[in-house]
Amino acid sequence: MPTETFLNLADEKRQTFIETALKEFADNNYDSASINKIIKELNIARGSVYQYFTDKLDLWLYLKEYSEIQKLRHIQSVDRSKYTDFWTYYEDLFIKGINFDIEKPLCSRFLYRIGYKESSKDVAEYIDNWKVTAKEIFTVWVDNEKNNGSIKKTVDTEIAVQFILSMSSSIGELVQTKYSNAIENNLASEKPLFTESIEEYKRTVKELVQLLKNALK
Amino acid sequence: MPTETFLNLADEKRQTFIETALKEFADNNYDSASINKIIKELNIARGSVYQYFTDKLDLWLYLKEYSEIQKLRHIQSVDRSKYTDFWTYYEDLFIKGINFDIEKPLCSRFLYRIGYKESSKDVAEYIDNWKVTAKEIFTVWVDNEKNNGSIKKTVDTEIAVQFILSMSSSIGELVQTKYSNAIENNLASEKPLFTESIEEYKRTVKELVQLLKNALK
DNA sequence: CAAAATTGTGACAACTGTGTCATTTTTGTT
DNA sequence: AACAAAAATGACACAGTTGTCACAATTTTG
Secondary structure, X not given: OOOHHHHHOOHHHHHHHHHHHHHHHHHOOOOOOXXXXXXXXXXXXXXXXXXXXXXXXXXXXXXXXXXXXXXHHHXXXXXXXXXXXXXXXXXXXHHHHXXXXXXXXXXXXHHHHHHHHOOOOOOHHHHHHHHHHHHXXXXXXXXXXXXXXXXXXXXXXXXXXXXXXXXXXXXXXXXXXXXXXXXXXXXXXXXXXXXXXXXXXXXXXXXHHHHHHHHHO | OOOHHHXXXXXXXXXXXXXXXXXXXXXXXXXXXXXXXXXXXXXXXXXXXXXXXXXXXXXXXXXXXXXXXXXXXXXXXXXXXXXXXXXXXXXXXXXXXXXXHXXXXXXXXXXXXXXXXXXXXXXXHHHXXXXXXXHHHHHHHHHHHHHHOOOOOOOOHHHHHHHHHHHHHHHHHHHHHHOHHHHHHHHHOOOOOOHHHXXXXXXXXXXXXXXXXXXXX
16 A cells, blocks of 8 residues: 555656556566666655555555556446347457557556566465456356357356456457557557557457357357 | 586486476576575585576576477377377377476476566567467468368468467466466375376366367367 | 596675665645 | 654665686596
């Protein structure tokens, strides 16, 4: 938890701090991410960081929660009850996801790292929870969709979950690798050449979801 | 490349060295893996390591090559030309894979880390090559199997590759998470309770491959 | 058996990192 | 303006890392 001091900070200063820290933790894994680099980039004293957060882990946990909240806002706009078909829902979830990647690339990259690349022992316990949660959510989904007929009942739930989880990760990786350059450009320039990439991305997602549908329906 | 000195080492000593180093690099990512810990575990002097290898990266590269060769030996025994159906071939590949995980758990875990969890900048370039290679191999496969009718031609090759790659990673992760304890036990005790787990693993792989088949055939 | 080649050693330098804390600076309040 | 509270500072202690190198021990060779 951040201290009062941090929360009382001027909005712009606090935001700059978050962005810079987020960038460091998005570019490096937990062990390699360096508070030294953050304070040099921000031109602030070492002590300040420890007046805002008790330690490195505390900062990391805050950034994690911050990013998750940001992501949730994007995802929440996709409402399952508004879809008759599970698969178009799932599709839209990823297409909404790309908005998140464009608008909050740092959060996106940070969460991507947590989900699939982080391997530090210091944060291992907090990542396990995340994965278990994801699995639980997917399990509820799959069971529901089995009753709706979106997923055939002969498929084992656990295996279907594994399958969907793996696909989700795959789509995530797709964005991070294939479109990371485009996203970087989008950050730098005002009018990026990203619109066409989005269309390409949507096509890819649709085809991948179609394959998932073939497999499970 | 290791030095002559290392290659001239007594077989047992060299092997112990490899195993210990492998364990350190399997348990930690490149940055966190510590030569200090290795030499303490081995009870040898710091200087020795640098008489065997020029530096940390050199050691890592050797372990990578070593592990890849070990893996290749296991995989090579599965010969595509002996299978009329691609999917049973693909299935067997993973079932043979589990043998590798049991017999060479350190190599397996090390390679798993390289493939999916490593994110150190020092070794990034060597990992990219690995992934690109995997993609190339899968692309050739998919194109072949399209002609054989094992994969339908309407599916985009790149997307099919992405799909298969993701599944492969998923199956790999399955072993690492679900069976890692069992593998550890296998290392320690003489007669492990692992045989039943293997059967369960085989069933899971078969079901996952079946799903893949549904999706792509 | 002695000399030469090989292998082992561990203290050391040079970094980089985290977290602390007494002190100074800034801000807010009376 | 004077005082109090809050925030910023950066030198410091301590720990951990890699790679070096002069020297010691061991093995091989002539």
